[in-house]
Amino acid sequence: MPFAINETMGQYSELLMLLAAGTYTVAFIAFAWDLAKSSRALRAVDLKAAEAAGTKVAAMAGAGASAGASAGSAAAANRVESHLAGPVGRAERPSSSVAKRGDEGSGAGQTAGADMRYAAERRVPARVAVALTVLGVLIHAAGVITRAVGAGRVPWGNMYEFLTTGAFVAVAVFLLVLIRRDLRFLGTFVVGLAIIMLVAASVAYWTPVGHLVPALQSYWLIIHVSIAVLSSALFTLTFAMSALQLVQSHRQKTVAAGGADKLGFMRLVPSALSLENLSYRINAIAFIGWTFTLMFGAIWAEKAWGRFWGWDTKEVWTFVIWVVYAGYLHARATRGWTGTRAAWLSIVGYLCVVFNFTIVNQFFNGLHSYSGL
Amino acid sequence: MSERVKANKKSPAPVAAAKTEALPVLGPVEMLRWAWTQLTSMRTALFLLLLLAVAAVPGSLFPQRPANPSIVTQYIKDNPDYGKLLDTLQLYDVYSSAWFSAIYILLFISLIGCVVPRAIAHYRAMRSQPPRTPKRLSRLPEYGTLVVPADAGLPASDAIRSAAGVLRKRGYRVEVRDDDGARPSLGAERGFAKEVGNLVFHTSLIGVLVSVAVGGLFGYSGQRILVEGDTFVNTLVGYDQFTPGTNFQSSQLQPYSIQLDKFDVTFDRESRGKIGQPIDFNAEVTTRETPDSPAKQEILKVNEPVNLGGTSIYLTGNGYAPVVTIRDGAGNVAMQGPVVAKLQGENYYSSLVIKVPDARPEQLGFVGFFLPTAFITDEGVSFSGDPDLFNPQLTLNSYFGDLGLDAGAPQNVFELDVSDLTPLNARNLDAGGITLAPGGTYTLPDGKGSISFDSVKRYVGVDIHHNPGQLYALIFALLAVGGLIVSLYVNRRRVWVRTGSHQDGRTMVEYGLLARGEDHRLAAEAAVIRKLLSEEWQIEDSVSGESSDDSDSDSTGTQQTPSRQDDNGADSLTSPAGPTGPKKDQ
Numbered sequence: 001m002p003f004a005i006n007e008t009m010g011q012y013s014e015l016l017m018l019l020a021a022g023t024y025t026v027a028f029i030a031f032a033w034d035l036a037k038s039s040r041a042l043r044a045v046d047l048k049a050a051e052a053a054g055t056k057v058a059a060m061a062g063a064g065a066s067a068g069a070s071a072g073s074a075a076a077a078n079r080v081e082s083h084l085a086g087p088v089g090r091a092e093r094p095s096s097s098v099a100k101r102g103d104e105g106s107g108a109g110q111t112a113g114a115d116m117r118y119a120a121e122r123r124v125p126a127r128v129a130v131a132l133t134v135l136g137v138l139i140h141a142a143g144v145i146t147r148a149v150g151a152g153r154v155p156w157g158n159m160y161e162f163l164t165t166g167a168f169v170a171v172a173v174f175l176l177v178l179i180r181r182d183l184r185f186l187g188t189f190v191v192g193l194a195i196i197m198l199v200a201a202s203v204a205y206w207t208p209v210g211h212l213v214p215a216l217q218s219y220w221l222i223i224h225v226s227i228a229v230l231s232s233a234l235f236t237l238t239f240a241m242s243a244l245q246l247v248q249s250h251r252q253k254t255v256a257a258g259g260a261d262k263l264g265f266m267r268l269v270p271s272a273l274s275l276e277n278l279s280y281r282i283n284a285i286a287f288i289g290w291t292f293t294l295m296f297g298a299i300w301a302e303k304a305w306g307r308f309w310g311w312d313t314k315e316v317w318t319f320v321i322w323v324v325y326a327g328y329l330h331a332r333a334t335r336g337w338t339g340t341r342a343a344w345l346s347i348v349g350y351l352c353v354v355f356n357f358t359i360v361n362q363f364f365n366g367l368h369s370y371s372g373l
Numbered sequence: 374m375s376e377r378v379k380a381n382k383k384s385p386a387p388v389a390a391a392k393t394e395a396l397p398v399l400g401p402v403e404m405l406r407w408a409w410t411q412l413t414s415m416r417t418a419l420f421l422l423l424l425l426a427v428a429a430v431p432g433s434l435f436p437q438r439p440a441n442p443s444i445v446t447q448y449i450k451d452n453p454d455y456g457k458l459l460d461t462l463q464l465y466d467v468y469s470s471a472w473f474s475a476i477y478i479l480l481f482i483s484l485i486g487c488v489v490p491r492a493i494a495h496y497r498a499m500r501s502q503p504p505r506t507p508k509r510l511s512r513l514p515e516y517g518t519l520v521v522p523a524d525a526g527l528p529a530s531d532a533i534r535s536a537a538g539v540l541r542k543r544g545y546r547v548e549v550r551d552d553d554g555a556r557p558s559l560g561a562e563r564g565f566a567k568e569v570g571n572l573v574f575h576t577s578l579i580g581v582l583v584s585v586a587v588g589g590l591f592g593y594s595g596q597r598i599l600v601e602g603d604t605f606v607n608t609l610v611g612y613d614q615f616t617p618g619t620n621f622q623s624s625q626l627q628p629y630s631i632q633l634d635k636f637d638v639t640f641d642r643e644s645r646g647k648i649g650q651p652i653d654f655n656a657e658v659t660t661r662e663t664p665d666s667p668a669k670q671e672i673l674k675v676n677e678p679v680n681l682g683g684t685s686i687y688l689t690g691n692g693y694a695p696v697v698t699i700r701d702g703a704g705n706v707a708m709q710g711p712v713v714a715k716l717q718g719e720n721y722y723s724s725l726v727i728k729v730p731d732a733r734p735e736q737l738g739f740v741g742f743f744l745p746t747a748f749i750t751d752e753g754v755s756f757s758g759d760p761d762l763f764n765p766q767l768t769l770n771s772y773f774g775d776l777g778l779d780a781g782a783p784q785n786v787f788e789l790d791v792s793d794l795t796p797l798n799a800r801n802l803d804a805g806g807i808t809l810a811p812g813g814t815y816t817l818p819d820g821k822g823s824i825s826f827d828s829v830k831r832y833v834g835v836d837i838h839h840n841p842g843q844l845y846a847l848i849f850a851l852l853a854v855g856g857l858i859v860s861l862y863v864n865r866r867r868v869w870v871r872t873g874s875h876q877d878g879r880t881m882v883e884y885g886l887l888a889r890g891e892d893h894r895l896a897a898e899a900a901v902i903r904k905l906l907s908e909e910w911q912i913e914d915s916v917s918g919e920s921s922d923d924s925d926s927d928s929t930g931t932q933q934t935p936s937r938q939d940d941n942g943a944d945s946l947t948s949p950a951g952p953t954g955p956k957k958d959q
């Protein structure tokens with residue numbers, strides 16, 4: 001006999017989700033404040049440096065907020081030179097194949113650490129934002145768990161649950177990555193996305209706790225969907241990084257060509273090359289995850305419908321996403337396709353993920369149409 | 374990565390040049406070779422991959438014949454202006470279309486053309502010694518020096534041998550060169566598994582494709598509806614619908630049998646907004662492997678197929694089958710038994726058609742609905758209020774005349790063409806429609822006979838599949854993931870060490886590292902090797918201690934610096950500066 005559902009738990013869960021969304025909103029404001037404040041601070045440093053050194057170049061490269069690069073025109077000059085000089089400019093150089101790419105010729109105007117490690121310097125608003133995000137994610141976790149307890153099963157059986165649990169995983173993965181890398185510059189994006197997902201879940205896709213339809217009653221639901229959600233969370237991070245990479249690369253080119261630096265806040269963001277390298281590493285993990293998603297989906301489809309592949313709409317899109325990211329990995333090994341073009345592929349791949357999750361779930365008919373709508 | 378990729382990376386310019394200048398003299402062989410080079414280049418592979426992604430999309434936008442033939446027919450009818458055109462473009466059969474096939478076949482030819490030469494090259498590389506020691510190690514992405522104090526009494530040749538030992542222990546394949554000379558050196562390499570993984574991955578993709586093709590050739594599938602009490606025997610006539618693979622032979626069918634004893638559905642009675650949603654389907658079946666085998670009781674559920682005689686049997690549908698008895702005008706029982714009602718709407722609102730060709734003097738036909746829990750609104754619209762049998766009801770219209778079955782043309786059992794029949798019962802006729810509850814009997818007008826609604830049974834729809842390729846597809850898919858992980862996470866690295874003796878008796882050591890392909894941990898590896906060597910020679914090395922505790926160290930940023938430090942003026946060691954730098958292979 002199926003487990004009896006617990007409505008009270010379900011109601012607690014909904015309350016917790018709203019509380020989490022509220023906490024995230026405050027965290028979002030703190031992240032935004034951090035961006036604004038830091039870019040103001042950076043500009044102030046620039047001005048001072050410009051006064052001191054009297055040259056524009058030094059001002060551009062003046063070390064400010066991060067990476068432990070000490071301020072002062074000597075270091076700045078050294079840094080600029082190193083970028084031009086090549087080999088010594090290891091700060092911008094990955095150890096291997098992608099080294100010495102033309103478009104990275106100048107990292108001038110760069111302030112954030114290339115290795116995305118934490119700098120000694122404290123950014124109070126960012127710390128507040130992270131603390132709030134941690135608080136939010138704890139509340140959110142409680143919401144997800146109470147939902148699971150209320151329904152007596154894994155909390156991903158319909159759109160409402162995909163959204164709430166998906167948002168949780170996205171924020172949790174972000175926080176986990178934060179332990180090792182200073183990706184706080186992605187905070188507004190990740191937390192903002194989580195808020196949107198929670199609000200959409202509560203407003204547009206609200207579904208009370210309930211049993212699973214028989215088609216979903218399988219341990220493959222646990223395996224297949226959890227890996228899919230995890231991979232998607234990682235793709236979310238790389239999407240943001242790739243988008244920033246495009247902006248950063250444009251900005252670096254402008255600055256290198258002597259143009260004005262209109263996007264001062266982008267100094268909080270590491271160089272385009274560092275973004276590319278880290279997002280490649282995350283994408284590689286996520287791609288393996290997606291490969292498993294695809295495979296486990298096929299195995300499940302075999303169990304449920306008797307064929308492991310039938311080009312059902314959801315299957316088509318999962319395949320398309322897989323091929324696009326395979327293309328991305330290829331691009332990274334193809335001359336002329338690294339950098340900006342690879343970033344575009346990463347972005348297109350993520351748009352497919354979003355499309356698969358929203359439009360396909362909602363408007364396309366197929367065997368997967370049990371998303372609870 | 375591989376030699377092949379390298380060649381391709383460098384090829385565009387020369388090829389372009391050759392094209393403009395030498396085109397007239399290109400013979401057919403050269404043309405072929407040129408085409409082959411193009412097809413097997415990374416750029417083409419990338420292009421074909423992206424094209425494949427794009428080409429797969431229309432299959433999700435338009436209805437597809439293999440999944441839904443009837444919807445496609447309807448779609449063409451509904452869109453007379455472009456429906457036919459889409460058909461010409463094979464947009465209803467995307468995944469078997471000429472263009473989609475062309476893309477993936479080209480991709481796989483390219484794949485083979487890519488994998489084979491690389492496999493050969495890699496096999497050679499694995500058997501050959503690590504590349505010669507570059508003249509200037511300092512040009513390598515990771516470079517460092519160590520100095521062994523004179524009082525350690527370690528000559529350059531011993532140092533290189535012990536360094537070789539250290540690297541061997543770390544999994545490197547090492548070759549010591551010139552170890553009795555003045556400048557002994559060693560070349561070491563590890564991580565051959567990376568390329569092997571990559572090759573396994575790509576080869577396995579071919580394996581998956583072939584397995585799928587095999588399944589299509591030798592597999593078969595079919596459907597059957599089973600009312601409680603029915604038995605299915607696995608022969609061609611046993612199927613309601615059968616789809617053989619290209620090479621199917623009916624001798625492949627093992628004559629097993631499966632009987633549906635009982636089918637239970639559990640409906641949700643507690644979730645808000647979902648009352649009446651089915652939450653469990655449970656079919657009790659009796660199976661026999663062959664007609665003579667002992668009977669076996671099994672449970673068939675959604676997500677839990679029954680495996681029998683090399684096939685898998687899946688529960689894919691269900692519904693109600695009212696049991697009726699129909700007597701004809703002569704008073705004889707012309708038909709008795711369950712009639713499968715087809716699901717139409719919510720709560721098992723189902724339609725049914727009864728054809729009674731045996732009725733005399735006139736054949737009879739019935740068309741109508743079955744509702745498990747019937748409700749009638751004030752406007753006279755009927756609907757089913759619940760999926761369970763709380764108030765089962767049959768509402769039927771009846772006809773008499775020639776059903777057209779005797780002509781022998783196959784007919785859809787779920788449809789009755791009433792155009793040549795005379796209506797007996799309908800809501801707009803004087804006699805009205807027929808409404809029956811279980812146990813009820815209705816006498817047809819004009820002495821045409823009667824119909825009794827005896828009881829209600831349930832039925833299940835099962836899909837039966839045999840796919841001999843599927844196990845191989847799974848094996849290859851697992852191999853592919855394994856290869857992928859190895860390929861992405863094993864790093865292929867080369868290390869060179871060179872030693873020499875300073876006039877003052879110190880032994881100077883320099884080393885350099887080079888990665889092939891993406892390797893963000895090269896700096897960390899350099900730090901580890903530095904540490905291992907320092908320990909081996911018992912040198913105090915504060916620098917390496919700092920950076921090696923961070924195993925995930927990026928090669929970028931400040932972490933890099935330690936391994937670059939020319940700490941003890943070991944510059945004197947650098948060989949007479951030859952312009953030839955390290956032979957880089959990226």
Ligand code: HEM
Binds near residue numbers: 415481484891
């Ligand atoms: C069925 C189509 C293909 C798919 C799905 C695919 C997928 C992938 C993936 C996911 C990777 C990255 C993982 C790894 O390094 O093992 C990769 C790498 C690679 N692929 Fe493919 N591939 C396909 C066809 C091809 C073809 C036709 C070629 C040759 C022209 C090729 C050459 C390579 C090479 C050289 C690498 C290594 C790149 C590196 O250095 O990281 N692939 N492929």
